[in-house]
Amino acid sequence: MEDLVESILDYVRADYTDYAIMINGEWGSGKTYFWNNKIRNKIDSLQLNGKTYTTIYMSLYGISNLEDISKKIFIETTQLMDKNMRRYMNATGQQSIPEYAKTGLDMANLFGVTQNGDKVDYSKFFSTDDKVLCFDDLERANVDVIDILGYINNFVEHDHIKTIIICNEKELSTKLKSTNLEMKTFIATYLLDKEGDLSKTDKPMVEKIQDKIEYVFDKANDYERIKEKLIGETFEYAPEFNYIINGILMRYENNPDLIRFLRENTNYIISTFNKSGTRNLRILKHALNDFKKVYEMVNKYYPNTNYRILQTMLIFTIAISFEIKAGKITKDKFVNIADNEEYKSILVSSRILMDNRQFYIKEFDNNYYYNFKSEYRFFKFIEIYVRTRIFDMKTFKSNMEVIINTVDTEKLPGYKRLLTEEYWKISDDQFPGVIEEVLDDVKNGRVKLLDTVKLFIYFTYFIKKDLIEYDIKTVRGIFFNGMNVAALTSEYYENPDEEIERIIIGEKTQEINDVLDHFYMINRALKDKMYMEKADNIFKCIPMKMEMFYERFDKECMDVPIFKYYDPYQMFQRISCASNEDIVSIKEKLLDRADKYTKEIEPEMKNIKQLKQIIDDYIKGKDMGIKIVMLQEFSKDLGTILEKYR
Numbered sequence: 001m002e003d004l005v006e007s008i009l010d011y012v013r014a015d016y017t018d019y020a021i022m023i024n025g026e027w028g029s030g031k032t033y034f035w036n037n038k039i040r041n042k043i044d045s046l047q048l049n050g051k052t053y054t055t056i057y058m059s060l061y062g063i064s065n066l067e068d069i070s071k072k073i074f075i076e077t078t079q080l081m082d083k084n085m086r087r088y089m090n091a092t093g094q095q096s097i098p099e100y101a102k103t104g105l106d107m108a109n110l111f112g113v114t115q116n117g118d119k120v121d122y123s124k125f126f127s128t129d130d131k132v133l134c135f136d137d138l139e140r141a142n143v144d145v146i147d148i149l150g151y152i153n154n155f156v157e158h159d160h161i162k163t164i165i166i167c168n169e170k171e172l173s174t175k176l177k178s179t180n181l182e183m184k185t186f187i188a189t190y191l192l193d194k195e196g197d198l199s200k201t202d203k204p205m206v207e208k209i210q211d212k213i214e215y216v217f218d219k220a221n222d223y224e225r226i227k228e229k230l231i232g233e234t235f236e237y238a239p240e241f242n243y244i245i246n247g248i249l250m251r252y253e254n255n256p257d258l259i260r261f262l263r264e265n266t267n268y269i270i271s272t273f274n275k276s277g278t279r280n281l282r283i284l285k286h287a288l289n290d291f292k293k294v295y296e297m298v299n300k301y302y303p304n305t306n307y308r309i310l311q312t313m314l315i316f317t318i319a320i321s322f323e324i325k326a327g328k329i330t331k332d333k334f335v336n337i338a339d340n341e342e343y344k345s346i347l348v349s350s351r352i353l354m355d356n357r358q359f360y361i362k363e364f365d366n367n368y369y370y371n372f373k374s375e376y377r378f379f380k381f382i383e384i385y386v387r388t389r390i391f392d393m394k395t396f397k398s399n400m401e402v403i404i405n406t407v408d409t410e411k412l413p414g415y416k417r418l419l420t421e422e423y424w425k426i427s428d429d430q431f432p433g434v435i436e437e438v439l440d441d442v443k444n445g446r447v448k449l450l451d452t453v454k455l456f457i458y459f460t461y462f463i464k465k466d467l468i469e470y471d472i473k474t475v476r477g478i479f480f481n482g483m484n485v486a487a488l489t490s491e492y493y494e495n496p497d498e499e500i501e502r503i504i505i506g507e508k509t510q511e512i513n514d515v516l517d518h519f520y521m522i523n524r525a526l527k528d529k530m531y532m533e534k535a536d537n538i539f540k541c542i543p544m545k546m547e548m549f550y551e552r553f554d555k556e557c558m559d560v561p562i563f564k565y566y567d568p569y570q571m572f573q574r575i576s577c578a579s580n581e582d583i584v585s586i587k588e589k590l591l592d593r594a595d596k597y598t599k600e601i602e603p604e605m606k607n608i609k610q611l612k613q614i615i616d617d618y619i620k621g622k623d624m625g626i627k628i629v630m631l632q633e634f635s636k637d638l639g640t641i642l643e644k645y646r
Helices: 002-013 031-044 066-081 083-092 099-110 145-158 169-178 181-194 205-216 219-230 241-252 256-264 266-275 281-301 307-325 340-352 356-368 380-388 393-406 414-420 431-443 449-464 472-487 497-503 510-539 546-556 568-577 580-596 602-619 626-643
Strands: 020-024 054-059 131-136 162-167 231-236
Touching: 002 020, 002 031, 002 162, 002 231, 020 031, 031 054, 031 131, 031 162, 031 241, 054 066, 066 145, 131 145, 145 162, 145 219, 181 205, 219 231, 241 256, 241 266, 241 281, 256 266, 256 281, 256 307, 266 281, 266 307, 266 356, 281 307, 281 380, 281 393, 307 356, 307 380, 340 356, 340 393, 340 414, 380 393, 414 431, 414 449, 431 449, 431 472, 449 472, 449 497, 449 510, 472 510, 510 546, 510 568, 546 580, 568 602, 568 626, 580 626, 602 626
Parallel strands: 020 162, 020 231, 054 131, 131 162
Antiparallel strands: none
């Protein structure tokens, strides 16, 4: 890095130059920081042949016309004309004028206002051999790059002003090619058609259009031509991370506990940054700022948190920030992972059963946690915070309570160890005990139904590898009985297929199919039980709590065959006791529902038919009244609904 600094200073020291130099580097790699902290002060302190050099820095970010650049240069040089401003800046240690202040200065100059009566020193405008111009963010300007370089060339070629351009050439190249792409494609297609090449099949159409665009609109060639004329040397900026990290950490010097922790774990910060495969220091700064929030919240609510857990949180915060913010993955990649247990379960199934469908998660873990041992490696509250910018207190406290109770894995139940820890990490002495403990928990229904299915698949693997002495039929019987017991306290699984498919690799054995069939049978029964309870809770609101009925029915039952789970005779009793107005409202709701969700509610038609029959039997022979007419209309519209399924 010192060699790069000296090379730049050599350019400034040269008596005569008719070229600019370029500092090229990736976005967020610290190029501007390098200029401000390693280059600018050294140039400003140079004294050659009785001259003191002055740097003038301009960011081109958002510049929309060349006049804006001229204004920026003028505003930057006002500090050279105003003694009071220079005195103030020296006293306060200011290196440059804030953008807010520049706006005021710009307007003051526009209206002819001078500061403190000072007269303009025109000699400052004619003195060019003591100035060093620095143009930053070339690729982020909203002006054609070719025009900007031509503008800068005036200073370099005609005035021989030392000029440094800072940019990201890779992004510049992309920008040159993608500008006005729709217009370019249209014109290229038109030209191909006029030349008779559009209908030829000698090469793919996309390739033809691309070639024509490059031939007609090759700005890249224009850029290379003017760059060759303007830029004498291009320096590749590769930051010295150890130096820059100290500057980044200094922002936390007012938080002694945090900065001490970060300095103690600088090696993990550097290694995680390197493993990200990017050079984007800006993302790292954001990640460390996010970790500041995490660190403060953990210390506030859980002050005795294990130090290893805090280290893992630091690695995870940086890692997931780079994965999401550097565009390496979509934000949704981690959304469906609920907690550390599920994260580790994915890893175990992918490693033991060679499942490549979770390739990304396995690669993420192998990359960022390589040679770092920690049982708790996924923090849902951090993932949500980085992805959404919302610090979810409920998820945070839920995660932390689990962490406190599971840091020591040997205190975990045996079945959780098998689901979340590679079995080979269990010692040979402990393994038989873990197996017996798992079988006992399964037999007594202490394991969730879906976890029972997962465990059975692992047991078939252990039997195949001769790691346990049980035969498969005995184990199958234990698991069947255990699932029956667990069903008494289990809840319905909405979408178990994805999770089951995740752990089933290769051909299913007959025993695995048997256990899966048994699971699905139990899950269907749990579904019926769940909807029966829901139907009872919702329909009992008729007729006394109709507002609650309408609200819950609209939210929970419109696309669910809820009538399948409620006795038609009880339904009739409730409807017949409702007001006439409510009978009409319920009828209209059922008609609308049948139009919108015809297929979804088909399973309830048997009970709808029975309800219609009960109403018809009740009103037969009854004297006419408004209630009877309402029930007649209700029955008639139930018939309309039933007609959809004839």
